[in-house]
Amino acid sequence: MTRAKLISIFTDVHLWVPVGVLILGIFLLMSLR
Amino acid sequence: MSDTVVAARGRSTLSLHKLGVFCGLAAAVWLGTAEAPTKLVNAGFSPFLISMGMVMGAFVARWTVPTLLKGTGFLFADLRDKPHLIVWALLAGMLWAVANTLTIFAVRNVGLAIAFPLWNTNSLVGLFWGWLLFNELRGSSIKEWAKVLGGASAIVGGAAVLAFATARQSDTPGKAAVGIVAALGAGVLLGTMYIPYRKAYISGMNPLSFVTIFTFGELGTVLTLSAIYMGGFSQVVSELHRARPMLFWPFVGGFCWVMGDLFQNFAAKYIGIGRGIPLSNTNQLWGLAWGALVFGELAGLGLYSKGLVITGSLVMIAGAVSISMADPGASELVNWRKAMHRECDRYGLDTQKVALVVAGDDPLAEHPPVRRWWEAVIVTVAVGIFVWLAIGTRSQHLSISMPWMIVLVIGTILPLGICGTLLWRRTRFS
Numbered sequence: 090m091t092r093a094k095l096i097s098i099f100t101d102v103h104l105w106v107p108v109g110v111l112i113l114g115i116f117l118l119m120s121l122r
Numbered sequence: 123m124s125d126t127v128v129a130a131r132g133r134s135t136l137s138l139h140k141l142g143v144f145c146g147l148a149a150a151v152w153l154g155t156a157e158a159p160t161k162l163v164n165a166g167f168s169p170f171l172i173s174m175g176m177v178m179g180a181f182v183a184r185w186t187v188p189t190l191l192k193g194t195g196f197l198f199a200d201l202r203d204k205p206h207l208i209v210w211a212l213l214a215g216m217l218w219a220v221a222n223t224l225t226i227f228a229v230r231n232v233g234l235a236i237a238f239p240l241w242n243t244n245s246l247v248g249l250f251w252g253w254l255l256f257n258e259l260r261g262s263s264i265k266e267w268a269k270v271l272g273g274a275s276a277i278v279g280g281a282a283v284l285a286f287a288t289a290r291q292s293d294t295p296g297k298a299a300v301g302i303v304a305a306l307g308a309g310v311l312l313g314t315m316y317i318p319y320r321k322a323y324i325s326g327m328n329p330l331s332f333v334t335i336f337t338f339g340e341l342g343t344v345l346t347l348s349a350i351y352m353g354g355f356s357q358v359v360s361e362l363h364r365a366r367p368m369l370f371w372p373f374v375g376g377f378c379w380v381m382g383d384l385f386q387n388f389a390a391k392y393i394g395i396g397r398g399i400p401l402s403n404t405n406q407l408w409g410l411a412w413g414a415l416v417f418g419e420l421a422g423l424g425l426y427s428k429g430l431v432i433t434g435s436l437v438m439i440a441g442a443v444s445i446s447m448a449d450p451g452a453s454e455l456v457n458w459r460k461a462m463h464r465e466c467d468r469y470g471l472d473t474q475k476v477a478l479v480v481a482g483d484d485p486l487a488e489h490p491p492v493r494r495w496w497e498a499v500i501v502t503v504a505v506g507i508f509v510w511l512a513i514g515t516r517s518q519h520l521s522i523s524m525p526w527m528i529v530l531v532i533g534t535i536l537p538l539g540i541c542g543t544l545l546w547r548r549t550r551f552s
Binding site: 090094097098101102103104106107108110111113114115117118121122 | 205206209210213214216217220221223224227251255300303304307310311314315317318321347350351468469470
């Protein structure tokens, strides 16, 4: 994968919205233990 | 995406909206049926273990079904063409795994009656993301908005009534706030999981390739979470060994889940997540049908509760009918195409080719798949695993209504045949 494509991926809001929600979900799960 | 694109020669001319609606409803049937085999699991096993059994069964099926339908050559070519989407497919699998674990906590703390409607709000979350990130419903009239939003809300409302009428009390009263937060969290995670779905499909990825990668994120996360909660991988292996006599049932459930999931993915592709997900969320009706008609679970309910069951079911059906009639208009389709063009520009995709794939006319699908020797190995191993698990399987002793079971098995296989044929004739599973 080219550097330009990697930059496109890491600056894509479609990536960070699910990643953010996933991190929050994992925190929630860990707090329920 | 657009019905104006002329269907390839020899293909059916069924509208993509109708095809997507059929896929959403078939998804509901199979996702609901997936609950039935797990009812045969003997008591005394952790919900984590049952969930992991389903995911392992799903892992086997998610490799086998796409291999059978399209061949590994097609799947790898599709992935090589859009390698950036592998990240999103893995991410979606991880979101599902965390959400599913949250639902276990939710049911344990507040019971199904409260938990189910709360996480069923995932369709409203998906509808919001579809509107915000992928231009779904943009440019549509108030009437279309009312049909989709009203239909999705009716399905969530119907789910609430059904869950209230049928669920038993939680075994562990108290900790209600924790259970509610867990259920809401699961709803947000599941709703957000549809972002990767939609992104993949407006970029021209095939749903069969998507689920093949999705399953690695799903299985990896479930194994990690199970190890954390059960005290290490060795403990997980030991528990799986202990559960060997019942593992067949969650595996069958996982297989049914994959069939439903595939139809749900095709629905998300052809009618978007705002319409497709609420339709497939009517799976609760089918789960209820299995519970009530085959396993006799509603036998002890009073007249009031039975009235609630009928009311909830009718509200859900009304919601599904409303969404089925919400055909996207020309101005909305223009906005869908804008979202597709944005993806093509950002990731350097061939716009013309993506437009064809999105419209169900993938040029690659015209060529019969080139079969490789390892595909026979994949299918043989998958069938072998199911046969091995079936030998020596024990089930909970439940009284089952055989006539109703036959009716529901036929009712489950029919949508598979009809919808599978429609998908093949219109899109060649593209």
